[in-house]
Amino acid sequence: MAQLDEFKGAEADALPDTATLPAELAALYLCMSPAQLADLRKSKRPEGRGGNGLSVIRPVEGGSAGSKDPVLYTLGTLREFAKAHPAPSAFDTALNSGLLGWVSVKLPFFAECEPRIKRGKRVLIGGAWDRSDPLREQRFVALAKGRIRFTSLTCAEAAASLWADVASHAAFAEKGLALLKGETQAIEASLAATGQLAAASPQD
Template sequence: MAPSDEIKGPAADALPDTATLPAELAALYLCMSPAQLADLRKSKRPEGRPGTGNSGPSVIRPVEGTGGAKDPALYQLGTLREFAKANAAPSAFDTALNTGLLGWVSAKLPFFAEREPRIKRGKRVLIGGAWDRADPLREQRFVALAKGRIRFTSLTCAEAAASLWADVASHRALADQGLALLGRETQAIEASLVETAALAATASTDASA
């Protein structure tokens, strides 16, 4: 991803509510795909009203004057934060992460990564999970991302666990999840082997009787 010149705001290091983000980064901030963000922009659903069980906005509109045929859409960060607060359900990324080994090896998730590789052959160096809204460093990393100091890349968790990371603790935190999944799968396979052996022994005994 090329460095973004579109982030604006008098105190960009703090990502103020008045800062604006291009659609790609706005979607990442909300832990959704650009296509999902575009659908919300076009949505005709009514805004939430107190007492209806949906007190937040159901539509995300870009900054006025952007999003036309020639001007890319920009989204104000305050609008994105308001939407995220009102729609705190697990994201598609969270769901994929919790679908077991299948999600681990097949679902693509966004990861923050260093902009330039530090080693030969251009192998990526990851920094953290860009979908993790509970990460206390997410806002800080988003500032760096919006200013083009770092980038994000889409990987499966299996690919990320096999990549290089900027620090051991972050790498270990993700890798331990994968190792735990593999451990449970190994236990299930071993248990099935034991049951198969028992079934075979029972069949042999019945045949001899």
């Protein structure tokens, strides 16, 4: 996990720029996969372009060839990178890609550490990729201190999970219900059109 000593004196809702996050959490903070972040650590490629067309982002520790030290990033560096690249992330795209994305693409969610009820159901807190969430920084503090965790789920799995509060669950589930309603309406319209076509066809 992150460097906990640096978080002891941190405010409840913010982390200092000097705090460091390991690569896994740094990637989560930037709304990208660990593989994408690793690509951004590389030196510029021979053709002169950085990984994925973005600027190279350097860790403060680790990452050297053959090094066994964990790769760490300062939060200030991550914040600067996020401000310079505000475009929708792959997670945002998956969320808005229709029913196929809803049921097939896994997204990171903040979750409680232990299940509250039997059967081991997860209790979700919110979308870890949602940069518009005003509580996101506060949740990263809790994540870094081990008070909560994150889990990867499809949107369909998340909507069918338990949530810590009804309003967040309802707002998220609404998107899935709207997608299902749209698909249902499309199928019903096609069935009706098929019936009209059959009725209009000449009978033998």
